[in-house]
Amino acid sequence: MAATFSSVPVVDFARLHDPVTKNEELSKLREAIFVVGFLYLTNTGLEGIIERTHERLPELFALSPEAKEDCNMINSPSFLGYTRLGAETTAAKTDLREQFDFGTPGMKPWMEGDPFWQRLEGPNQYPDHVGAKPLVEEYIINIDSLAQTFVRLVAECLSLPVDTFDSFKGNMSRLKFVKYPPAAQGSQGVGPHKDSAGLFTFLSQDDAGGLQVLNKNGQWIDVPPIEGSLVVNIQQGFEAITGGICAATTHRVIAPTTKTRYSIPFFLGVRLDLTLDQLKESAAHIVHRIPTSDDRKKRAVDVPIRRGAFEESDLEPP
Ligand SMILES: O=C(O)CCC(=O)C(=O)O
Numbered sequence: 171m172a173a174t175f176s177s178v179p180v181v182d183f184a185r186l187h188d189p190v191t192k193n194e195e196l197s198k199l200r201e202a203i204f205v206v207g208f209l210y211l212t213n214t215g216l217e218g219i220i221e222r223t224h225e226r227l228p229e230l231f232a233l234s235p236e237a238k239e240d241c242n243m244i245n246s247p248s249f250l251g252y253t254r255l256g257a258e259t260t261a262a263k264t265d266l267r268e269q270f271d272f273g274t275p276g277m278k279p280w281m282e283g284d285p286f287w288q289r290l291e292g293p294n295q296y297p298d299h300v301g302a303k304p305l306v307e308e309y310i311i312n313i314d315s316l317a318q319t320f321v322r323l324v325a326e327c328l329s330l331p332v333d334t335f336d337s338f339k340g341n342m343s344r345l346k347f348v349k350y351p352p353a354a355q356g357s358q359g360v361g362p363h364k365d366s367a368g369l370f371t372f373l374s375q376d377d378a379g380g381l382q383v384l385n386k387n388g389q390w391i392d393v394p395p396i397e398g399s400l401v402v403n404i405q406q407g408f409e410a411i412t413g414g415i416c417a418a419t420t421h422r423v424i425a426p427t428t429k430t431r432y433s434i435p436f437f438l439g440v441r442l443d444l445t446l447d448q449l450k451e452s453a454a455h456i457v458h459r460i461p462t463s464d465d466r467k468k469r470a471v472d473v474p475i476r477r478g479a480f481e482e483s484d485l486e487p488p
């Protein structure tokens with residue numbers, strides 16, 4: 171039976187940078203990437219900006235319905251802006267959450283003649299609230315830099331050259347502010363899903379709880395809050411470029427019953443101009459470079475990949 175997990179491992183970002191502890195921490199990271207697809211990242215140095223941002227969320231969500239409608243996502247071809255409570259469905263059920271979506275600042279509006287995929291990269295719609303724009307921009311700059319460092323550490327833990335994944339980064343990443351109001355016991359905050367369009371997610375959750383991940387035995391495992399940490403998970407974009415070896419894990423949020431849950435996920439974007447052929451070629455190349463003694467690589471080339479982006483026959487033999 172495939173190795174599975176009963177809790178989400180903790181990886182210490184500071185220890186990944188200390189020459190004395192680096193190798194030990196890299197092997198924890200490797201195990202988390204291969205077996206769980208989720209980990210807590212602690213000691214990131216972003217605790218200050220994360221705390222300051224959480225402090226501002228209640229007032230942003232308390233803006234008038236008109237102020238929020240003014241920046242409704244419906245106006246944005248890039249799916250950026252506000253989504254009201256109950257407007258989103260996951261796994262055929264309504265999610266009980268309200269959210270603001272932002273993208274990496276500086277994107278130009280799509281123009282006739284631009285490639286069609288570029289419509290997904292566009293300018294933000296900020297709520298009309300003092301300090302909202304600079305806060306979002308500061309958060310994105312900081313977390314984007316952490317995310318890029320993290321991806322290099324992932325390459326290292328897989329024994330790949332550190333820059334292996336650099337060229338897969340997209341022009342635009344996404345940041346969300348999310349509010350889950352209290353609801354009846356067992357209600358769906360967000361239904362079971364895998365994060366899709368990017369490489370990795372970096373989530374800051376408050377102390378309300380409710381996040382769960384699905385292990386390979388079909389059990390839901392709690393991801394209780396650890397103060398100051400980020401919960402990091404693999405997205406399907408990364409799963410595709412690693413030929414299914416590093417798989418995205420299904421997760422969900424059970425709505426809180428007594429207090430509001432606020433969370434801040436950041437989705438590191440993948441390049442949107444990759445063709446399927448380029449993706450297959452680079453995935454085969456990456457899988458090929460992961461040491462042959464590795465069990466998971468053997469599985470990736472031996473058996474059909476159920477959750478990968480393509481069939482086993484596309485991979486080179488080890
Ligand atoms: O809000 C959370 O804690 C998780 C959100 C999530 O999984 C998502 O938006 O993809």
Ligand SMILES: [Fe+2]
Pocket residue numbers: 363364365421
């Ligand atoms: Fe998610």
